[in-house]
Amino acid sequence: MGVRTWIADWPALRQLPSGDPLGRGKAAMSRTTKNLTPRVKTADKVVKSICPYCAVGCGQNVYVENDRVTQIEGDPDSPVSRGRLCPKGSASLQLTTGSSRLHKVLYRRPHAHDWEELDLDTAMDMVADRVIEARRQGWQWEVDGKRTRRTLGFASLGGATLDNEENYLIKKLFTSLGAIQIENQARV
Amino acid sequence: MVTREQVLRLIEGGHDYYEAARDLGISPGLAYMIATGLPADGGDTLTPDEQRRPGFLGGSTQQLANHAPPENPQRSDSVISWIKSRAASDPQMQAAATARDADPGPPKGEDEDQDIVTVITRDHNRVTALVQQLSAIPGHKKGGSPAQIQRRESIVGMITQSLSKHESAEEELFWPTVRKRVPDGKQLADRGAEQEQEATETLTALARGDADSDEFDDLVEQLVLQLRKHTSFEEQVLLAFRDAVPDGERTKLGRKFRAAEGRAAAIGNRRDAAGDRPAEREGKES
Numbered sequence: 001m002g003v004r005t006w007i008a009d010w011p012a013l014r015q016l017p018s019g020d021p022l023g024r025g026k027a028a029m030s031r032t033t034k035n036l037t038p039r040v041k042t043a044d045k046v047v048k049s050i051c052p053y054c055a056v057g058c059g060q061n062v063y064v065e066n067d068r069v070t071q072i073e074g075d076p077d078s079p080v081s082r083g084r085l086c087p088k089g090s091a092s093l094q095l096t097t098g099s100s101r102l103h104k105v106l107y108r109r110p111h112a113h114d115w116e117e118l119d120l121d122t123a124m125d126m127v128a129d130r131v132i133e134a135r136r137q138g139w140q141w142e143v144d145g146k147r148t149r150r151t152l153g154f155a156s157l158g159g160a161t162l163d164n165e166e167n168y169l170i171k172k173l174f175t176s177l178g179a180i181q182i183e184n185q186a187r188v
Numbered sequence: 189m190v191t192r193e194q195v196l197r198l199i200e201g202g203h204d205y206y207e208a209a210r211d212l213g214i215s216p217g218l219a220y221m222i223a224t225g226l227p228a229d230g231g232d233t234l235t236p237d238e239q240r241r242p243g244f245l246g247g248s249t250q251q252l253a254n255h256a257p258p259e260n261p262q263r264s265d266s267v268i269s270w271i272k273s274r275a276a277s278d279p280q281m282q283a284a285a286t287a288r289d290a291d292p293g294p295p296k297g298e299d300e301d302q303d304i305v306t307v308i309t310r311d312h313n314r315v316t317a318l319v320q321q322l323s324a325i326p327g328h329k330k331g332g333s334p335a336q337i338q339r340r341e342s343i344v345g346m347i348t349q350s351l352s353k354h355e356s357a358e359e360e361l362f363w364p365t366v367r368k369r370v371p372d373g374k375q376l377a378d379r380g381a382e383q384e385q386e387a388t389e390t391l392t393a394l395a396r397g398d399a400d401s402d403e404f405d406d407l408v409e410q411l412v413l414q415l416r417k418h419t420s421f422e423e424q425v426l427l428a429f430r431d432a433v434p435d436g437e438r439t440k441l442g443r444k445f446r447a448a449e450g451r452a453a454a455i456g457n458r459r460d461a462a463g464d465r466p467a468e469r470e471g472k473e474s
Contacts, residue, residue: 019189026189043256063256076231077248083231121270128274 039063040071048075051089055160055188058085060092069096135177151178158184190214195223199243205252217253220245228252282335287342303435304442305426308362311354311449312419318347319412329405341399344408347415348391353452355384357445365441366425369432376425383418390414 007013014020015027040046043063049072051058059078063071072093076083085092095101105123106115118126131154138153156174158167167184174182190212198208205228209219220228223243229250238244251258275281301307322343326332332340363377370376390411397404430438 041255043254045259046254046256047259047261061250061254061258064259074231076229076250078231081231082233083229124270125274132278 040073043070050161050163051081051085051092052095052161053088053092055185056080057161057163057187058089059083060085060089069093072096131177139178149178150180152180154179155181156183160185160187163187190219190222192222195219196243199223205245215253220249220252229254283338283342286335286339287346302442302446303438304362304445305430305438307442307445308354308358308422308426311350312422315347315350315354315415316419318343318350319415322347322408323412327405327408328400329402334400337399340408344391344394344399344411347411348395349453351387351391353449355388356452357448358384360448361441361445365433366429370425370428371432376428380418380422380425383414383421387411387414387418 009031012023015023018025018027020027040063043065045064047062047064049060049062051060058081059075061073061075062069063073070093072090074081074083074085074089105118105120107118107123107126108115134153135151136153138151140148140150140152142148154174154177156170156179158170162170162184164187170184171182194212195208198211199205203211205216205219205223209216212219214222217228220226220243224238224241226232226234226238226241226244229252239246322340325336325340325343327337327340359381363380366373366380367377390407394404394407394411397407433441
């Protein structure tokens, strides 16, 4: 920092040319304040999402920088919440990036005492195999001489945080698998 | 300090908020705030008065305050590749894919030419294509893999399906006309019907047999020979038929023939619906 800058940055001097003669605005700003920027300013993209917590389903803007979530805020365009989030929803950043978040699939074998870690791929295959097996086991071509072509091997029960579109997809998926018991809790 | 008048002058001069903000050296969201007194990323319900303020933009303005572009992730490559690998390793999906690959489908220009001779020839070509595939795939005797044997079985199924509707339509429309109109028609029709009867018997035996056996392979060989013989015989009959029956009538017959095939297929489907269909058998087995 040269002598010139040092003198020009002197607040008493700064207030004269900056159009702030009383020194109560920009002229009084410290360098730290001047260099402060909101953390959303450097985000690469904003992903529109829905708050995962309760049945209200407030809209969220998820700010992503270098493929990592850096901030989560209310989405002002959401007709549900108009940009507001409750304290818990405002803290959803901690839900995604907090140290207590698990990043491995845990599986407890039947009768086992402890959890073991699985790859996501292994776990997904296990789920898919069980779905196929349960579908086959519970399959009914006919009941009382009437064509049914359905499975009673599984049912679907959705939580209240599912939105309309997710419920639509889940209904389509399970109906195509042959399930007939498909239900979800209503949104608020 | 940027004033409301400065911003509004630029906006009224045809600038949008991004350009105005760049000219004034401030952020677009701030420019909007200065011009209207409303935050660009606000979520309040606005009064009619507020909505009439100069410089007000209807709809969503949060883009002015958010520097990053919005994105809606809709697909993930890892999910798609996982689904593909699951489908590729599933026997039922494999069988379905095999059947789809092997079925040559309706030939192009199906609706253009309705002449019965063309319609029948097209059916023959379709079956010939299937027979060629069948002969090309090694079966039980030649040490074919389980997938290949399964494929042979599904091709036999497709041949049966094509032939049954073809034969029943021929019996209804083609052979009676041959009998009446073509010279020596009676003998030709009898011979044709006899050959068809033989092929049907072979197909029935195939449907009952196990695809992974020597008998199945013998029956397939027999079927291929029978079909070749029958097709070449019928092509000769068709030549005579073309000379004996005039154009207009052949087209009329062709249309009826297609309709009869459609009806036969529908009967086949109803029979399937009543049971004894491969998919059904598989469901019950496990």
